[in-house]
Amino acid sequence: MTFSLGLTGSIGMGKSTTAALFLEAGCAVWDADAAVHRLYDKGGAAVAAIQSVYPGAVLDGQVSREALKQIIGKDPKALSMIEAIVHPLVSQDRSKFRSEAKNDILVFDIPLLFETGSDSEMDAVACVMIDAETQKDRVLARETMTVEQFSQILGKQLPIEEKSARSDYVIVTDTVDHARAQVDVILADIKGKMANA
Template sequence: MTFKLGLTGSIGMGKSTTAKIFAELGCTVWDADAAVHRLYMPGGAAVAPMQAQFPEAIVDGAVDRAALKDIIARDPSALPRIEKIVHPLVGEDRAEFRRTAESDILVFDIPLLFETGGEAAMDAVACVTVDAETQKQRVLDRGTMTVEQFEQILQTQMPIEEKRARADYVIETDTLEHARAQVEQILAEIRGKMADA
């Protein structure tokens, strides 16, 4: 029996770091963002359909994320058209992972898990969380976006309070040690339930 655990949270809450902890503790992790990167690379499954719809988004045989951002900024109706191409391909990538992964607990690192209804395919969901000030500081410390861009992304994501309320497990990522202790506890609980099943 394999247990499917969804891992979600808002930007800057420590999801990627928490996913690494799950991997270190013997879980196999599927990363939605990494899947999109694979699809956008030269030869990736998204390149040809994107080229047909948005030729200006293709640079050196790959889908250019910056170009996509510009397209969406100019024409908000482009986003659902992009999603219509990318979401089914991401779904195929995830299905392939499920077929081939071999650990007892599979972790699905999906930022917009609740927003896309993805929790329905999971056995449980863990949500990472941290206070708003720490979240903002982490994002701005990356040096990849402005305060305005950060605020815009927050607007597209479900409020963290709602994600926490809907999750089966909540992981506070205030420190690495605290996050690891909580992940260990969650895995012990899941593995205990699996042994009893």
Template sequence: MKNSSSGPKIIGLTGSIGMGKSTVAAMFERAGIPVFDADAEVRAIQGPGGDLVPAIETAFPGSTGPEGVNRDALGKLVFADKEKLATLEAIVHPAVGLKRAQFLEEHAQTKLILFDIPLLFEGGGHAIVDHVVVVSAPADVQRERVLARPGMTPEKFEHVLGLQTPDAEKRERADHIIDTGLSLEETRQQVRALIEALTA
């Protein structure tokens, strides 16, 4: 944990695929908490004219075009190859870290900010936050949500799960757990209660 004595308290929000993390992050944002969305930053710096497009094209020829990085083409190149995935992460992670530092500086006067980081534990991000919040739901609910996504297959789902820290381990390492296996309103109540506790 960061254990900062000054500046805003930092929440690190994470959760496995299909657990409702984006929905929960949006609830924090609507409650007035500044949210840094790591995935959105990655999409921006890999999009048309994005800062990382040249470096990714150099490392993975043919993976980019006028619209920036072709995520499907890049995915086929890296996800079955740990070395290539590590190369990609070495390009992306420092750039996202810089954006995160800029975001923190911009919101230095707020009481609470949230870092929405899907691979919080896998990337070591838990070390830079004050409170780890894990979004979780029963496995059958998770599976139903994920397989309802366009283009998703059971094989793809299992592959993604294999790249992520298991939900049970995330829950054990969490400071707070938000259960999204409930209604949206019940989830929203959990978010409100947590914000109140952390800003008290």
């Protein structure tokens, strides 16, 4: 028996760090963002499909995220077109991971878990969270995003209060040690459920 745990949270809340803690604890982790990178890379499954709709989005045989950002900025319909190509491919990638994983507990790191309805595929959901000020500081410290882009991303995501209310577990990511302690508690709870199943 395997247990599927969805891991979600808004941008800058510490999801990648928390996913690494689950990996460290012996879980298999599937990362939605990494899957998209694979699909956009040279030879990736999304390259030809995106090129047929937006030829300017493909440079040197791979999808350019920067070019996509500009296309989406100019054409309001572009995002849903791109999502219609990419979401089914991401879903296939996730199914492949699920069928090949050897671990008892599978963690699915999906920023838009609730927004895409992927929570229905999970046995439980864990949501990472931190206060809004720390979140903003973390995101802007990366220096890859403007305040405006950050606001746009937040606008596409469910409010963190709703995500955490819909989740089975909430992980506060104020420090790595605190997050690790919470991950350990969650894994002990899941293992208990699996033993009694």
